[in-house]
Each structure stands twice: as C-alpha cells, then as structure tokens.
Amino acid sequence: MASPDTFRILHGDLSRIVISWTLAIVSEGYTRAQLDKGDFDRDAKLVVDELLATAPFDDPGLNRLFVIAAVRVESERPGSEIKLLDPVPASSPFRTAFGAMYGRDSFEGKQIERALHGDSQLVKDKVQQFTDLATIENFLVIVNNDSTDGGLAHDGVGWFAKARSAWPKVAVHELGHQAFSLADEYAYRNSQSDPVRRLPTSPPPTEPVEPNITLDTNVATLKWVGLVTLPQTFVPGTVQAAACVRDHPLKPTDPEIPLNAVGAFEGAGYHDCGIFRPSRVCKMRDSAFPFCAVCQNAIRVKLGGYMLDQRKAEPPQKVGAWTHVLPFATRFAPGTLFYNSVLGNYALTDNFRFAILERRPDGSPLLVPGRPDIGVGNINAGWSTLAPFALGGVQHLFGHDFGSGRFAMWRLGGLGDTLIQTFFDTPGGTTSHVVIVTRDGAPHMIAYNMFTGDALMSRIDGNDAAPVDPVAMTWGAGITAVVPLELDGEPFVLTYRAFAGEVAIRKITASGFVMAFVRTAFWPTNITHVASTPKDGRPYVTRYAAGTGRMLIDHVRVNGTGLDFVCRVDPSPGPGAPSLFGIGAQVMGPFRSRNPGGLILFENLYLYRALSQELVEVFL
Numbered sequence: 001m002a003s004p005d006t007f008r009i010l011h012g013d014l015s016r017i018v019i020s021w022t023l024a025i026v027s028e029g030y031t032r033a034q035l036d037k038g039d040f041d042r043d044a045k046l047v048v049d050e051l052l053a054t055a056p057f058d059d060p061g062l063n064r065l066f067v068i069a070a071v072r073v074e075s076e077r078p079g080s081e082i083k084l085l086d087p088v089p090a091s092s093p094f095r096t097a098f099g100a101m102y103g104r105d106s107f108e109g110k111q112i113e114r115a116l117h118g119d120s121q122l123v124k125d126k127v128q129q130f131t132d133l134a135t136i137e138n139f140l141v142i143v144n145n146d147s148t149d150g151g152l153a154h155d156g157v158g159w160f161a162k163a164r165s166a167w168p169k170v171a172v173h174e175l176g177h178q179a180f181s182l183a184d185e186y187a188y189r190n191s192q193s194d195p196v197r198r199l200p201t202s203p204p205p206t207e208p209v210e211p212n213i214t215l216d217t218n219v220a221t222l223k224w225v226g227l228v229t230l231p232q233t234f235v236p237g238t239v240q241a242a243a244c245v246r247d248h249p250l251k252p253t254d255p256e257i258p259l260n261a262v263g264a265f266e267g268a269g270y271h272d273c274g275i276f277r278p279s280r281v282c283k284m285r286d287s288a289f290p291f292c293a294v295c296q297n298a299i300r301v302k303l304g305g306y307m308l309d310q311r312k313a314e315p316p317q318k319v320g321a322w323t324h325v326l327p328f329a330t331r332f333a334p335g336t337l338f339y340n341s342v343l344g345n346y347a348l349t350d351n352f353r354f355a356i357l358e359r360r361p362d363g364s365p366l367l368v369p370g371r372p373d374i375g376v377g378n379i380n381a382g383w384s385t386l387a388p389f390a391l392g393g394v395q396h397l398f399g400h401d402f403g404s405g406r407f408a409m410w411r412l413g414g415l416g417d418t419l420i421q422t423f424f425d426t427p428g429g430t431t432s433h434v435v436i437v438t439r440d441g442a443p444h445m446i447a448y449n450m451f452t453g454d455a456l457m458s459r460i461d462g463n464d465a466a467p468v469d470p471v472a473m474t475w476g477a478g479i480t481a482v483v484p485l486e487l488d489g490e491p492f493v494l495t496y497r498a499f500a501g502e503v504a505i506r507k508i509t510a511s512g513f514v515m516a517f518v519r520t521a522f523w524p525t526n527i528t529h530v531a532s533t534p535k536d537g538r539p540y541v542t543r544y545a546a547g548t549g550r551m552l553i554d555h556v557r558v559n560g561t562g563l564d565f566v567c568r569v570d571p572s573p574g575p576g577a578p579s580l581f582g583i584g585a586q587v588m589g590p591f592r593s594r595n596p597g598g599l600i601l602f603e604n605l606y607l608y609r610a611l612s613q614e615l616v617e618v619f620l
C-alpha cells in the first residue's frame with residue numbers, strides 16, 4: 001500500500017505562504033526505505049542551504065519573503081535504476097513516482113542524455129493536493145540518481161539529478177530558468193564537444209526575451225545598460241573573431257577584465273557567435289559560479305514584488321488638512337509630524353494610532369477619532385521647508401520660509417508632545433530645499449537653491465544659534481528633489497532633476513561632496529516625490545508620480561554607486577494632488593508602526609493625499 005505523501009516547511013512561515021515567494025522541493029526516485037532513512041530530507045536541506053548561501057537569495061531583506069516546503073512522494077523503485085533509453089519510451093519502465101527519464105531532447109539528430117524530466121503536471125498536482133500548499137508557484141524535483149548527470153526546466157518544474165558532487169548548485173541553476181526566466185549563458189547545445197555555431201543571419205535573428213542574453217552590443221541600447229561597469233570601449237569585452245570560435249579571447253587589458261565586470265561577452269544561448277552575455281562567468285553559464293550582476297538584478301526585481309503586501313493594508317486614515325507630513329521621533333516612538341503652513345498648526349503622532357492601538361502609550365484616555373495626535377500646537381504659518389534632526393539625543397526641527405528667508409529651530413519638549421522654539425533669524429537668503437545630514441557625529445544643514453544651483457553646508461552646533469562654518473558647493477540649477485541618505489553610517493544626498501530625469505548621489509565630505517553616481521534620463525521626468533525609506537537595515541528610496549499615482553522602489557547600491565529598481569508598488573497608491581506645496585514639502589516617508597500591544601516594529605511607508613486628506617500606509 002502506498003504511504004501517504006507528507007510535507008515539511010524548510011524555510012519561512014507557513015502562515016505567510018499566500019503572500020510569499022514559494023518553492024516546493026519534491027522527491028523522485030526515493031523508496032519508502034530511503035525516505036524513512038532521511039535521504040530526501042537531507043538532500044532537500046542541501047538545496048535550501050545552497051540557495052540561501054547564493055546571492056541574491058542570501059539577502060536577509062529578500063529571504064524573509066520565502067516559504068520553502070519539502071514534499072515527500074514515495075517511489076516504488078529507486079531513481080538510481082533510471083538509465084538512458086534510446087528511443088525514450090512513452091512511459092517510464094523505472095517505476096518511480098513521476099516517471100523521470102534521461103535523453104528527453106535531441107540536437108542535430110543526437111539524443112541529449114542530460115535532458116532529464118518526468119511528468120511535470122503530476123508534480124504540481126502532488127504538491128497542490130495539500131490545501132496549505134495550493135498556492136505554491138515554483139517546483140524543483142530532486143531525481144535520486146547519482147550516476148548520470150542531468151537537469152532541465154520543463155513545463156514550470158526544474159528537474160535535476162545528483163551526479164555531480166556540487167549538484168545543489170545545479171538545482172539553483174535550474175531554479176534560475178524555472179522561476180526567473182533566465183537563459184543559459186553557455187554556447188554549446190549538448191556538450192562542450194559540439195561543433196562551434198554562429199547565429200544564422202538570415203532571416204535576421206530576433207532579440208531574445210530573457211534578461212541575460214542579447215544580440216545588441218550598443219551601450220546606448222543594451223538591455224542591461226544600467227548595470228554596465230566596463231568602459232564603452234570594452235563593450236563587447238571579447239575579441240569578435242572573423243572565424244567563429246568557442247570561448248572568444250578577451251580584449252587585452254591590464255589588469256584583465258574582472259570575472260564579475262558587466263559589459264557584453266560573445267558566446268551564450270547555445271551559440272558561440274552572435275549572442276552576448278553580461279559577464280565572463282555566471283551561474284547560468286557554469287553552475288559553479290555566482291549569478292552575474294544582471295541575473296542577480298532580474299531575480300531581485302522579481303522577488304521585490306513580494307515586499308509589498310497590500311492585502312493587509314489598513315484603509316486610508318482621515319487625518320485632516322496638512323501641507324507637510326514628515327517622519328519625526330516623539331518621546332515614545334518613531335512618529336510623524338503634521339504641519340499646516342497656511343494656519344501654522346502642527347500635530348505630532350506616535351504612529352500607534354495607525355496600528356489601531358486604542359489608547360495612548362502613557363495610558364491616558366482613548367484618542368478622539370479624527371484627532372490622531374499626541375500633541376498639537378502652532379509654530380506660525382509660512383514655513384515652506386521643515387527638516388527634522390537630532391541634537392544631543394533630542395529630536396529637533398529646522399524650518400525655512402522660502403518667501404521671507406527666515407529660519408527657525410525647535411526642540412521637542414514637554415512630555416515629548418510639544419515643539420519649543422529655540423532660535424529665530426531672518427538672514428534674508430532664500431533656499432528652495434533644506435536637508436540635514438549627520439557628518440562626524442554632528443548635524444549639518446545643507447541649503448540648496450534650485451534657481452542659482454548653489455548649495456551651502458553648515459554645521460549645527462547648538463539649537464540657539466545659526467549654523468557655522470559654511471562650505472559652498474555648486475550643484476547646478478533645476479534640482480527638484482533633495483533627499484538625505486545614510487549609507488553605512490556615511491552621509492549622502494540623492495538629488496533628482498525632473499526636466500532631465502537626472503539622478504545623482506553625492507557623498508558629503510568636509511570640503512563639500514564627491515559624486516558617487518550621476519545619470520541623466522535615469523528616471524522618468526514625472527516624479528513628484530522622492531523619499532528615503534530604509535528597511536531591514538538596507539537603503540531604499542521610494543519615488544512617486546502624483547500625476548499617474550505610480551510608486552516605485554529602488555535599492556541604493558553600496559557607497560551610493562547606483563540604484564537598482566526593486567519593485568513597483570502594486571496596486572499603486574493612486575494619483576492625487578499629494579501636496580499643496582510643490583517645493584520642499586514632504587508628504588511621503590518611512591513609517592514605523594507597532595503591533596497593537598506588541599513590540600514588533602513594522603517598517604512601512606506613508607503617503608499623505610492632500611486632496612482627500614488621507615494618510616495611506618503602504619506595507620513593505
């Protein structure tokens with residue numbers, strides 16, 4: 001009698017399976033005795049360990065989005081008995097659960113031995129018979145055969161045998177095909193002894209759909225242009241021989257082109273000539289190597305979609321009329337400051353309100369519905385820019401009025417629910433943007449004027465005096481968004497120039513700045529808001545186009561050397577005039593809320609829609 005199939009969760013939380021990236025690892029060719037001995041459990045764990053040690057799956061920001069299950073299905077006979085049959089019979093004589101057989105494909109009339117698969121639909125059915133696993137989207141089958149090498153992605157299921165000592169790496173390669181639509185980056189079809197092949201030129205070949213191979217080596221149009229690290233003169237980085245050769249020599253450079261450099265290298269997609277891959281090595285070319293940057297990026301983008309779980313989002317909260325909504329630490333917790341520059345009113349919240357906590361953290365009476373504040377007051381009308389900063393461990397606020405040129409500072413006072421003005425001045429200068437960064441442990445104000453293109457950095461030594469030691473910088477006119485970033489403890493500023501779609505990241509230094517990244521036409525020209533939204537200790541920025549309502553998230557590379565698109569917020573928060581003040585008025589930012597009664601902080605994102613006076617919490 002057949003034993004019942006069983007499953008076990010190897011990674012992640014079963015209760016989150018519906019909103020996670022999901023993978024089932026399934027047994028093929030394991031007998032009852034072998035299953036009881038733990039052979040499959042051990043093999044499945046090897047695959048999971050390999051996957052979680054492989055970039056970008058090793059990224060804690062991503063792998064918390066996974067649920068991986070091992071599904072045990074018993075076979076009558078062991079997979080070690082599966083041998084190559086020529087021709088391949090219609091059904092397997094080997095009496096394994098899914099009928100896996102070698103030699104399922106041929107090339108130039110010759111059977112490809114390593115083309116291994118069985119009944120992929122039956123694999124999916126066996127997994128999805130469990131109600132808990134009905135939503136699993138990705139499938140890998142371990143074929144319990146350690147004598148004949150083989151693997152294939154077939155009908156949405158990745159299959160592989162255990163012949164190579166590093167077979168779990170083959171499993172991760174097959175997952176690259178199956179779950180992330182990556183192409184093989186090697187040049188042969190069957191084996192290295194295949195004859196050398198050039199892509200036919202008639203009819204003209206069409207561009208492959210996969211993100212990691214291309215016919216195009218023009219840097220201006222290359223599909224992975226945003227990730228290229230080699231100078232243009234080294235794209236392609238291989239010598240294009242008149243006679244087609246396997247393993248094209250590299251263009252001579254000193255030092256040699258690094259293995260992980262991104263450019264274009266000839267030889268990919270089962271052809272030696274005419275198709276290019278991004279890097280010299282990649283797991284999609286040889287499973288012993290890491291994924292190249294282009295493949296990693298494709299995986300990241302796909303997994304990033306799971307960062308956003310709209311299904312548990314609260315309905316938008318009516319919070320009243322404001323012009324500025326910015327992150328601001330209150331006495332109790334990370335909170336939010338609301339300011340109305342027409343009336344001068346402000347309100348502070350501790351964000352608990354938006355986690356539907358029913359009473360104030362100090363135990364005082366229930367909040368009045370529609371008054372989500374822990375403190376209210378008036379700091380006068382007309383502040384166009386408000387910038388929060390910490391001084392001596394106390395939350396402060398810097399204000400600037402673009403119209404009159406006046407400046408002011410406030411500190412958090414009372415019971416952490418009041419703003420107390422500590423400084424006021426009217427120097428007469430005007431600036432369109434003010435941000436505050438921390439450099440060498442001290443807050444520094446950077447004032448940028450979008451009309452002159454000048455930026456001035458000065459140190460804030462106290463809350464009762466003007467900032468000192470000004471350092472003048474030239475950033476150029478027309479910047480529409482200025483966003484401070486902290487990367488590995490160092491201060492950076494990201495700027496966006498709407499008319500050119502230009503994004504720049506400057507590292508702030510004692511003498512001004514060092515440009516870490518700059519590219520025009522990098523983002524579309526319709527972005528109205530950009531905010532730093534760090535999560536799990538990793539730097540992200542969120543951009544929002546009020547006109548289309550679309551919101552997208554990018555990851556900031558180490559040392560600010562670039563941005564990688566991660567995911568689109570889907571569904572989008574929707575269009576709407578998000579701010580009455582275009583210049584310098586923040587209405588979007590990180591939002592840290594706590595479980596009702598719990599200690600878990602959620603790192604989410606808020607967006608304030610002035611038109612409907614709603615605060616939308618976007619769950620990350």
Ligand SMILES: [Zn+2]
Nearest residue numbers: 173174177184
């Ligand atoms: Zn492959």
Ligand SMILES: [Zn+2]
Nearest residue numbers: 212282292295
């Ligand atoms: Zn690759």
